[in-house]
Amino acid sequence: MFRTIIFKLILALHFILWSPILLIGLISDGLNRFFVLSCARGVLFWARVIAGIKYKIHYPPHEENGVPVTPNGNIRLDGKSIIASKHMSILEVAILSTHVKNSFFIIKRELLWIPIYGWAFWRMGLQPVNRARGATNMQKLTHAVAKKIMDGKVLIIFPEGTRTKPGHPVKLKRGLLFLAHELKLPILPVGTDSGKFWPKHGRMHSGTANVWFEPVLPSSASLDEIYDAINRHSA
Helix, strand or coil, rough: HHHHHHHHHHHHHHHHHHHHHHHCCCCCCHHHHHHHHHHHHHHHHHHHHHCCEEEEECCCEEECCCEEECCCHCCCCCCCEEECCCCCCCCHHHHHHHHCCCCCEEEEEHHHHHHCCHHHHHHHCCCCCCCCHHHHHHHHHHHHHHHHHCCCCCEECCCCCCCCCCCCCCCCHHHHHHHHHHHHEEEEEEEEHHCCCCCCCCCCCCEEEEEEEEEEEEECCCHHHHHHHHHHCCC
């Protein structure tokens, strides 16, 4: 428990010290993204050094004529798919944002109200959503997301809508299906077991967290198919 307390104190200090740097980064899109991602890499650094949490990324096996292809040629990190990820901790947020080039997340609009960090998220192109607005909001959301994808960005969404605990199944939100259907984009499921090491509440545990990129599903996939893919290897 002592390690957990020290880590959370250092992480809080990390975020405080990065605040003025992110404020400077607001002057340009490129500088802002660089500083935000550097802050995320710092989270991964402290998780490894203080909490003893490393991570490993797994790609689905795939071969062409017996020769393994490169990960990017297999898992579509080029914006031509929607990355739908299991969400258990800040860890996979930091991993995905730093490993998927030009990525952006759909987030609760309240996160943009956080001083400095919220401004940096807005500048970076993270897409806020007002969950109370229903169908009207989904149409506006789809239009905004489509524009970002046309600009070469990659959408990452947490279809469960919240952080989950290991072994606690959570139904997926139907918004993912709406976006995939309207944008005609396949779905790239991503699983993780990060909650075993960085739980939503309580003590952290050292070890190697895993992130699994699963085979791509068509835009017509059902919620059950997506759920099964995301949770195939997840904790």
